[in-house]
């Protein structure tokens with residue numbers, strides 16, 4: 474399958490297979506007017522199968538969100554058809570309004586206007602906890 | 614501006630300082646009688662907890678301060694749907710410090726992000742209750758003279774008992790601590806306490822289902838309530854409940870200087886006959902709770918210990 478190469482834009486590569494749609498949603502890419510390509514189950518020498526997202530414009534990405542969702546991701550910035558930057562997101566110290574607290578006893582369940590904030594409490598095991606009730610974030 | 618939401622918000626050195634203040638208050642209460650003159654404590658109790666509220670109120674009065682507030686959500690604007698954030702911003706205009714109890718976990722944290730005065734968490738659901746832990750630590754240090762090199766037994770409901778979890782977290786920062794976790798299989802300590810707290814500390818622990826077997830080595834015995842509703846069936850509850858009741862007989866093998874603690878209220882897990890034993894410290898613990906709340910109020914208001 475061939476997708477047009479992009480001239481100026483971002484390639485989010487090495488997304489765990491099946492993860493692209495979640496990322497698309499969390500990054501709010503549906504709000505972009507430029508073309509966005511989602512490639513699912515691409516063959517990868519390293520990963521077997523992977524997903525890729527290509528965005529036909531250089532936009533501000535929330536790297537914290539990327540790092541939280543899938544720290545294995547690679548981000549490539551393309552300008553004038555050349556890759557000018559390549560990096561891996563790191564695990565963010567905290568993420569805001571990316572995940573919702575699932576604890577029914579948490580104050581966020583009754584006070585809707587509160588930001589849902591999770592902080593990294595165990596880097597090794599990638600554990601995030603709600604700053605209000607300390608419940609761990611549940612991963613899919 | 615400091616608040617106290619979780620016992621771990623305080624360093625062991627700060628807790629040591631609060632304990633020193635409490636000792637000093639006990640030694641010379643008159644020196645503290647006017648330190649909070651013209652200061653006001655607001656007790657915002659979105660769920661009733663009479664004993665905790667009375668402890669805060671007594672603490673503020675003994676410092677010469679005054680108290681205002683409400684004792685249940687129905688008598689507050691929360692019943693009209695006001696948010697915690699709005700309530701504390703309003704109350705910040707009237708009070709110098711707020712003690713807040715709320716059924717939802719994290720509500721005092723939300724309050725501390727919005728209030729312009731210090732917030733003390735007076736219990737948020739099953740989550741934190743740091744001033745209870747301060748009362749526990751004060752009782753342990755006053756009875757044993759130290760917070761390190763202790764064998765501390767926790768008995769009863771270790772799964773849902775938030776006071777147990779907080780005290781384990783606080784004590785595990787000291788050296789030479791051994792925990793003996795005594796409970797039925799159904800009510801063992803949750804995995805996250807084992808993984809997040811105990812695994813990262815020098816403290817050692819053993820788990821057992823026998824209070825009798827553990828008794829001889831304990832310096833501290835922390836009793837908790839085993840509640841009927843924690844069991845799937847009545848038969849299990851009936852079978853187990855008596856194993857975790859402290860009686861004078863069971864104390865026969867305990868060390869003479871062991872201290873028995875309980876966060877109260879008790880139902881039947883400590884026989885009334887134990888109350889006369891010199892090792893029974895649970896009513897002293899209530900009193901110590903008041904002194905620690907006094908020390909905490911002073912600390913958060915930035916009021917120094919009076920010179921000797």
Ligand SMILES: [Zn+2]
Nearest residue numbers: 574579603606
């Ligand atoms: Zn939460």
